[in-house]
Amino acid sequence: MQKLQINATTHIYPIYIQAGIRHSLSDYIAKDYDKILVITDENVATLYLADIRCSLHHEQVYTITLPPGEHVKQLQTFYDIHTKALQFGLTRQSLIIALGGGVIGDLAGFVAATYMRGIDYIQMPTTILAHDSSVGGKVAINHEYGKNLIGQFYSPQAVIYDMETLQTLPLKEVRSGYAELLKEALIAEPTLYNSILSIKINNIVVEQLKMHVRNGIMIKANLVEKDEKEANERKYLNFGHTLGHALETTLGYGTLAHGEAVAIGILFAMFVSEKKLSAQLPTKDMYRWLLDNDYPIHLQELSSTSLVKQMKLDKKVVSNHVQMVLLQAIGEPILQKMDEAELEGLLEQFFKKINNV
Ligand SMILES: NC(=O)c1ccc[n+]([C@@H]2O[C@H](COP(=O)([O-])OP(=O)(O)OC[C@H]3O[C@@H](n4cnc5c(N)ncnc54)[C@H](O)[C@@H]3O)[C@@H](O)[C@H]2O)c1
Ligand SMILES: O=C(O)C(=O)C[C@@H](O)[C@H](O)[C@H](O)COP(=O)(O)O
Numbered sequence: 001m002q003k004l005q006i007n008a009t010t011h012i013y014p015i016y017i018q019a020g021i022r023h024s025l026s027d028y029i030a031k032d033y034d035k036i037l038v039i040t041d042e043n044v045a046t047l048y049l050a051d052i053r054c055s056l057h058h059e060q061v062y063t064i065t066l067p068p069g070e071h072v073k074q075l076q077t078f079y080d081i082h083t084k085a086l087q088f089g090l091t092r093q094s095l096i097i098a099l100g101g102g103v104i105g106d107l108a109g110f111v112a113a114t115y116m117r118g119i120d121y122i123q124m125p126t127t128i129l130a131h132d133s134s135v136g137g138k139v140a141i142n143h144e145y146g147k148n149l150i151g152q153f154y155s156p157q158a159v160i161y162d163m164e165t166l167q168t169l170p171l172k173e174v175r176s177g178y179a180e181l182l183k184e185a186l187i188a189e190p191t192l193y194n195s196i197l198s199i200k201i202n203n204i205v206v207e208q209l210k211m212h213v214r215n216g217i218m219i220k221a222n223l224v225e226k227d228e229k230e231a232n233e234r235k236y237l238n239f240g241h242t243l244g245h246a247l248e249t250t251l252g253y254g255t256l257a258h259g260e261a262v263a264i265g266i267l268f269a270m271f272v273s274e275k276k277l278s279a280q281l282p283t284k285d286m287y288r289w290l291l292d293n294d295y296p297i298h299l300q301e302l303s304s305t306s307l308v309k310q311m312k313l314d315k316k317v318v319s320n321h322v323q324m325v326l327l328q329a330i331g332e333p334i335l336q337k338m339d340e341a342e343l344e345g346l347l348e349q350f351f352k353k354i355n356n357v
């Protein structure tokens with residue numbers, strides 16, 4: 001069993017990482033709750049909901065199972081969950097368990113943050129990507145104007161990560177999760193970056209996966225503890241997201257997996273870092289690795305003007321200027337205000353370059 005701890009401003013919470021921990025859940029729920037509501041999606045429910053129900057030694061367990069996919073992270077579903085929670089009779093002494101990937105974690109966490117002005121919740125991540133989303137307390141739903149525009153900082157009571165569940169992930173989701181690991185590696189840890197670049201997504205050894213995920217969580221935990229509300233260093237965790245989020249919204253939620261969009265965003269941020277900061281970065285190697293591992297990096301033609309317009313709804317925008325996270329070197333991120341016309345030009349050059357290499 002690995003146990004990490006996050007010092008949030010409201011409370012300290014544990015992260016338990018253990019294969020098979022889903023079979024002994026009750027041992028890790030610290031308080032006596034009157035009711036428990038498990039929120040999950042259909043794919044995860046088919047695979048793991050029975051295990052969870054079995055290991056929750058509690059008389060009043062309710063479940064809500066949603067269709068899988070980014071499109072459920074929206075206002076109507078949020079409202080419907082509140083309605084069901086009221087009908088189940090959840091109180092301020094109740095607990096929500098978010099069982100699933102980042103979509104379920106963000107949505108169920110935001111319900112917990114707002115139900116009766118806030119009740120306890122536990123994150124039970126089941127994707128690689130959710131090593132990132134389950135830690136740090138960012139909970140949100142999307143607006144048609146942009147990603148995660150309605151949300152809160154609201155920390156869970158615990159993160160319970162059963163890495164055994166990662167074995168059933170489809171390759172697309174392994175890829176998506178590894179994009180966030182690459183992000184963490186690039187902003188903080190060259191050795192993690194090199195280790196990730198040495199693997200093939202379709203052939204990852206379990207011990208390597210564990211090591212990558214644990215390192216990713218530690219990088220995230222460190223930044224979140226320093227700057228929970230994202231006034232300074234936490235912004236570095238948004239590396240690759242300026243373009244990534246704009247692509248997700250422009251193409252329609254769910255067209256690209258979050259990590260797939262972030263992977264393209266990372267490549268763009270590296271390209272801009274080279275152009276603007278004259279940084280010496282392994283952008284070609286990254287590009288090659290993404291291609292070799294079947295990341296969908298060649299997109300239909302998109303208007304740079306519309307993408308920049310979309311980027312202006314990014315939460316890092318200051319005084320109407322898009323702010324990007326760039327790299328001076330691996331492990332040395334900085335924030336950079338961008339001029340709009342320059343950004344458009346860079347996007348055009350970038351798309352030309354990746355489509356012609
Ligand atoms: N809050 C944060 O800090 C934060 C950080 C990163 C990403 N996010 C958000 O997370 C979301 C993406 O999360 P995600 O990539 O986990 O997507 P997801 O929750 O949609 O899960 C991806 C897919 O994998 C399936 N799945 C989940 N666990 C499985 C398992 N063990 N075996 C088989 N299939 C499984 C799901 O049903 C779904 O189809 C985005 O909305 C993104 O904005 C939030
Ligand atoms: O935890 C953070 O901070 C992050 O930026 C992590 C990102 O991977 C994640 O996608 C996050 O939800 C993006 O945040 P947003 O504030 O730009 O919506």
Ligand SMILES: [Zn+2]
Binds near residue numbers: 132180241258262
């Ligand atoms: Zn992300």
